Amino acid sequence: MDSAVLDLPAPVAQRLRRPGWRDPRLLVGVAMVAGSVALGAWAVQQAQHTVPVYVARDALVPGQRLGPDDVVVADVQLGAGELEHYLSAQEPLPTDAVVVRVVGDDELVPADAVGGAGDLDVRAVAIPLERAPSRDVTVGALVDVWFTPAAGSADEPAAPPRQLAQALPVSEVVRPERGLGGVDGTAVHVVVPEEQMPQVLAALASDGVLDVVAVPGTGG
Known part of the structure; x- marks a missing residue:
């Protein structure tokens, strides 16, 4: 056997070191987990967020005076900026409200479908x-x-x-x-x-x- 081979130093085994809190890989992993948890919590909160709006009990027609018996209240999910397009049930019906255009039964009452007698x-x-x-x-x-x-x-x-x-x-x-x-x-x-x-x-x-x-x- 060649003596040169016998004289080579034996390889030293590398020991695995436990990553510390300053290890970038650990910090990135923690950030990803925290972000996923926050995103899931936000999604659940948004899914549970509803607003009350008025819904036509039966078809509403122009000239009809709108009263409490003509509508029901339903909690619905609306996107940002959509609530202003419908008649919110967070407030009572407008006094002397009159329907100015057709609203189908079981339809959300649009805000512009309600006005006064002078609008007809x-x-x-x-x-x-x-x-x-x-x-x-x-x-x-x-x-x-x-x-x-x-x-x-x-x-x-x-x-x-x-x-x-x-x-x-x-x-x-x-x-x-x-x-x-x-x-x-x-x-x-x-x-x-x-x-x-x-x-x-x-x-x-x-x-x-x-x-x-x-x-x-x-x-x-």
Whole structure:
């Protein structure tokens, strides 16, 4: 055996040293654990944070006076800046509050859907019907109003139906029981913008038939 190999010094075993508090790796690990704990606590706190807001018990329509019986209070989670867009239940309902646009049933009440009577530029009008409306014509639904003029003389062609108004909110539906004479007496109350009132009132005063047609997906 080569004597040079025998003369090589034996390797000295390195002992593992326990890391001290000043070891950067230990400090980084502690920081990561603390950050994870803090992040988890923040997430749990945010998940449990809710605010009370008003929710429509049934559909709300323009011109309707808003009272305590029309809403319920629900605790919901809203992101930063979202609460101001809805009617907070942390305060009582505004005095003499009036609905100024349609709010669906079980919908959070938007803050801009409530105002005063002076904010309304619509009026409720009863449309008497000779034909029963579809089941989709319900309170809060949107309907188009059509008018079919009465037939003229034999020498005059019948005028075609014409649309009087589009997407009017329904505020009330009256369906009396059919009488002995066969007159149904159904009437649908719709909310009409002031600029469309002349043509609607003119049709009501004319000979002919009025119909309301539900806008798909808005009622039923």
